[in-house]
Amino acid sequence: MTTTPITTISLQGYPVDVLRLELAYPDVQGNKFFKLKYNLSTAVEHGYRTILTFGGAFSNHVHATATACKQLGLHAIFIIRGEDDPDNPTCRYVRELGMEMQFIHREEYKLRNDPAFVRQLTAQFGDVYVLPEGGTNALAVQGCAEILSGIADQYDQIVCAVGTGGTLAGIINTKGLTAHVTGVCSLNGRTDTISPSVQAYVQPHAQNVQWKICFDSAFGKYAGFHPELHAYMQQFIAHHAIIPDPIYNGKMFYQVEHILKTGAWKNQRILCIHTGGLQGWEGWHYRYRNKIAQLEACKN
Numbered sequence: 001m002t003t004t005p006i007t008t009i010s011l012q013g014y015p016v017d018v019l020r021l022e023l024a025y026p027d028v029q030g031n032k033f034f035k036l037k038y039n040l041s042t043a044v045e046h047g048y049r050t051i052l053t054f055g056g057a058f059s060n061h062v063h064a065t066a067t068a069c070k071q072l073g074l075h076a077i078f079i080i081r082g083e084d085d086p087d088n089p090t091c092r093y094v095r096e097l098g099m100e101m102q103f104i105h106r107e108e109y110k111l112r113n114d115p116a117f118v119r120q121l122t123a124q125f126g127d128v129y130v131l132p133e134g135g136t137n138a139l140a141v142q143g144c145a146e147i148l149s150g151i152a153d154q155y156d157q158i159v160c161a162v163g164t165g166g167t168l169a170g171i172i173n174t175k176g177l178t179a180h181v182t183g184v185c186s187l188n189g190r191t192d193t194i195s196p197s198v199q200a201y202v203q204p205h206a207q208n209v210q211w212k213i214c215f216d217s218a219f220g221k222y223a224g225f226h227p228e229l230h231a232y233m234q235q236f237i238a239h240h241a242i243i244p245d246p247i248y249n250g251k252m253f254y255q256v257e258h259i260l261k262t263g264a265w266k267n268q269r270i271l272c273i274h275t276g277g278l279q280g281w282e283g284w285h286y287r288y289r290n291k292i293a294q295l296e297a298c299k300n
């Protein structure tokens, strides 16, 4: 049985349960706890002292991996997309923990899943346990299949945010799941490359689970500022006393309200998984302080 708190809120007049992963694991937040769990235990078992992984400079994955490695006495090396910015709050935090960051050009970063490129990095850094971008691999999906432990048969609709889709794949693989699963993608859905990679992780016992990914709520580019989204999150916090993170869960709740408005989920037992990521607010305010100030000025 999950020990994670569940809060019932009212959205568009419908009761919606929220699984509060952002409260359950305050250090290594939200879904990242489950994604890292078996990866780091495997690394430790095999005697690795260093984790090497990839991410964006503001990413929850980088923040969570640095935190977990610190707790386990492991070293971490992050290959970061773009240029160094010493004032970036996530990077500052990672450095304070004594972890290492290497910044590479966006073009080179596109090679992050290329085996030859990864071999070159492991040759450079020595004996490292390599975790792909966003921490998604089979062990991460295995960890995420425990998120709904004990409550898998209590809902008709389950919703979670999607980045790489590893968390969604884990939810789909939950033993005894009876719900439809909806993933809400934070990236633009020009072409859907995510669904096939999720499908590749779906296990035989879960082949009949009905799931889909929505791309409607992406508000333009990933992690971009959108006044309507920002205003929505402010209003959401004021109404429900739950803080969604600005990159994933804000869009997730927005999309759920949109679906509820259509009446499609009438009489359905609905669970939204809050996947954490609250450290993202610091980076959000750091990047968008001018835009937020403009928005505030319009209100007054």
Ligand SMILES: *Cc1c(COP(=O)(O)O)cnc(C)c1O
Pocket (backbone or CB within 6 Å): 030, 031, 032, 060, 061, 134, 136, 161, 162, 163, 164, 165, 166, 167, 168, 245, 248, 249, 275, 276, 277, 278
């Ligand atoms: C990383 C993250 C996601 C996306 O997880 P994936 O497994 O990459 O799809 C969703 N929500 C939050 C808060 C995250 O930090």
